[in-house]
Amino acid sequence: MLYERLYCSSVLEYPSTKNLLGYKNPLDQTKAQMNETTQITKDRDTMVDTVQTTAAIHTKPPRGASVFVGLSGGVDSALAAALLVEAGYQVTGIYMKNWSQDLPGFVCPWANDLADAERIAYKLHIKLDVWDCEKDYKSTVVDYLLDAYAKGLTPNPDVMCNQTIKFGTFLDRALAGGADYIATGHYAQLSTTTPSIQQTNSKHTTDKQQAYTEQTSGIQQIDQELPKLLRAADEHKDQTYFLWRVSAERLQHVLFPIGAIASKQEVRRLCAERKLGIEHKPDSDGICFIGPVGLRTFLLQTLSRKVGPIVEWETGKILGQHDGAFLFTVGQRKGLDLGGGPARYVVATDVVQNCVFVSAYKHCDALVLKDLTLADCCWVAGMPPAPGTYELRHRHTGALAAAKLEILDNTHAKIHYLADHEAVAPGQSVVVYDQTCCLGGGIVQPRPLPQRLCAIC
C-alpha cells in the first residue's frame, strides 16, 4: 500500500534524531492509538483529542516528501506552498490551466494569474509547471454546467471541478509524476479516522453504525487509515461544501496546509510576512470561468433563448413572459420583469414545458420543505453513513440545518428536516456533517409539479 510504503521509506531516507532514539514507525503508532481509542468510549472530548493526534500524524508526512501544490496565483495556494517549503517538503508548483476563454465584457484573467503563480514560485525557489487541463475541464465542468442548466437544474461547478480536476486529473498526474502528496489552498482539514474511532463517537452512533453495517454487509469495509474530511478552522471560509464528492481514498494523498489557520485575514498577514507580493489580491468569488459578466451571458453563449409563460403558482394565472426557463432558478427574484406589483419569487421551473412558476408569498408551499430526495450521493468514507440525525449545509458556508438522514441505497438518500426548511434549487448540493466532519452528500432532485399546474403549460 502506497501510504505504508511512504512512511516506511521515509524512515529509511530521513533517519531523524527520533529514529536514533528508538523512533517508531508512525504507522505502528497510529495502530497503537487505534487500539487505545477502541477502549475509550462515550467521552467526546477524549475522542476529539485522539483525532487531533492522529490528524497530526496524517498531516505531517516526512520531511523531504515530494508535494505537488496547485498554485492558482491567489493568496491561499501561495501560503499553502510557502508553508510546505518551510516545513521541509520538496515542493513543486503546478498551475492548472483550466480555462482561458474570454467572454463579452470579461477578459479571462488566466495569464495574469499564471504570472502571479510564477512570481510566487520564484520567490519560494520552487519549480512551476503549467498543466493544461482545459480539455478535461471543458468536458467535466463546463459541459456539466451547461447540461445541468439545460435540464433546469442549478449545479455547483466547483464541486465537479474538485472531484474531476483538482482531486481527479491533477492528483492522478501528480502521483504518476512522482509526487507523494498533492496540496491545495482549500480551507479544509484532514484527520485520519477509522470505523473504530467513529464508533467511539457516542454510544448512540455506535448502535446505529453497527445496525447499519449489519444491514449492508455487502459493502466493502473501508481502509483503516483513510482520513476524515473536517471543516476548516475558519468557519466563514470553510470549503468542505465543495469537497463532498472527493473520496477519502483520494484525500489520503492530499494536504490542506492552510485549513488550520484561523482566518483569511491571518492568511493574508502570513503572506505579507513572507513578502509573496499578492497579499492584497482580491478574493475571487463566483464561478471562475464566468467572472463578473454573470451566468446569463455565459449560458446564452451556448443555449438559445425561448419565450415561455410566467405562471402564478397559486392560481395558475399567466403573469407574463420569460425568455427561457433554464435561465431561472428557485428563489430568484430578479429578472422576472413582471412590470410592477408585489415582488415575486421563482418557486419552480419546468424546462420541458418552458414554464417559470412564481409566487408573491415567501411562505408559499413550494418554498417550504419538509423533506428532500438526494440522488447521485457520494460519501467521503466510501460508504453511506449510518441513518440518523445530522447537520446539513445547502450552500457554501450556509447555515447548518438539522435533519434525519434516511439512506435509500448507495446513491440515494432522503432527508427529513426537523424544522421546515426553505426550498433548495434542484441540482444543488446538500452536504452532510457529523459535528465538523464532512461525510458527503447528494444532489437535490426536482420535485414533480402538482397535477393542477401540469395542465396549464
Next chain:
Amino acid sequence: MAQSAHRQAAHMSASHVHATRMHTAHTQETHTKVPCTPAFHMGEKPSALAPSEQSHRSVYLDYAAATPLDPKVLEAMLPYFSEVFYNPSAAYQPARAVRQTIDQARARIGALCGARGQNIIFTAGATEANNLALTSVTGKVFVDAAEHDSILAAARVRDHYIGSVCADGMLHIEELVGILSELELISVELANGEVGTIQPIREISQLVSHERMRRLAAGDMRPLYLHTDASQAAGFLSVQLSSLGVDMMTLSAAKMYGPKQMGLLWVREGIQLHPLILGGGQEAGLRSGTENVPGIMGFATAFEIAVAARKSEAARLCALTRRIRKTLATDTRLGAVFLGPNSESQRLPHLVSVAFSGLEARRLLIGLEDRGVFVATGSACAASKMQVSHVLRALGVDDAVARGSIRITLGRQTTEQDVTYALDALREVVLLERA
C-alpha cells in the same frame, strides 16, 4: 453632515457584524477543537525567500516596448489639451488656426523624412497605420515571418505569402525574387523590434522597381508597392524616403519618446487606400474622427528631437550594448547565446536579444524585477500569452533556447552605471537559476 452621520452608522453596523462573526468563529473553534497542523505555520524562518527587495535602484531596459515622454514633447502637447482645444474642422478663426498648426506639424514631420506633409495620414498608433497600408491592394501581399503581429494579422485576412527568414532574422531575398511576379504589395519592416535585424529595404526596392518596369513593358497593369514599418528603427536609422525607395512607411511616436496611440502612414501619391474608420472624412477621408491635436503636436516635436539626437545616441547605445554582449559572452557559466545578426551594421544599436538556454525567461524577469531591472521576454504580446514568440520561431530558434530568451533595449535615460548594475543583477539571477 447628515451624510457623514449616515456613513458612520453604516460603519458601526459593519464592525458589529464583524465582531459577531469573530465571536461565532471563536465558539465554534473551542467547541469542536479541530486539529491543527503545527508543522505548517510554525516552521523555521523562510530561507527560500531571500533574494527579494535588495535594492531600490530601478533600471528600465525595455525601450522597444515603450519610451518615456520627452519633457519637451509634453510641453508641446499641453496647450492643445486645454487652451487650444478647438475642433480643427470648425469654421471660426481659433479653430482654423488649429488646423494650420496641424498642417504645419505634418510638414515638419515630412521634412524629417523627405515627404510632403499632405501625404501623411495620422493614425492611432502604428498598428492602425500598418493595417491601413495593407488596404492598398487586392492582390497578393508578401510579408516576412518575423513581422510585427499587426502586419501578419492584416496579411492573413488577404491573399498572402509569408516569406521565411534566416537564422539572424534576415529576409530570404531569393525567396522574394521567386514569387515577385505574383505580388501586388511587399511589406517588410525596416528593423525588427525583437532581435534587431535591419532588413535590406533598399535592395528590395530595387527589385520592386525592376519588376515594375517589366510589368510596364509587358502591359501588365497590376500594381506593385513596397511598404515598410519603420516604428522600431526611426530613432536609430535614417528614414529618408528617397533613399529607402519605399511607397509607404509606418512610424510610431510611442517608440521615439512621444505619446502612445499616435502613429502615421506616409503614402506615395497615386496609391489608393481604403479607410478602416468611416465618418467625417478627416485625413483626406482615410481616417475619420476628430484629429488628435496634442498627439500630432507631440509627434512632430518627438520626431524632431529623435532625428537631431539620432547619430550620437545610436553610437552611445551601440557602445553600451557592445559592453553588455562582451560581459555576458565572457562569463561562460551563464551560457548566453545571442540572437539576431552578429554584425553591428545589421542590427539596431540599442537592442540585445540573449537566450539562456534551459532557463525560463519568465523566472529571470521576476528575479530581475526584484532587483529593480525591467526587461522583456520575446515581444510583449507574445509573452502575456505565454507562448514562444513567433519571431524566435521564425528564426528557427530551438524552443528550449527561445523560452530562456530575454530582450534588453536601452534608451536615452540609460547610463553606464545602469548597465553595470543591470549586468550584475542579470548575472546573479541567471547563476541562481543555474544552481
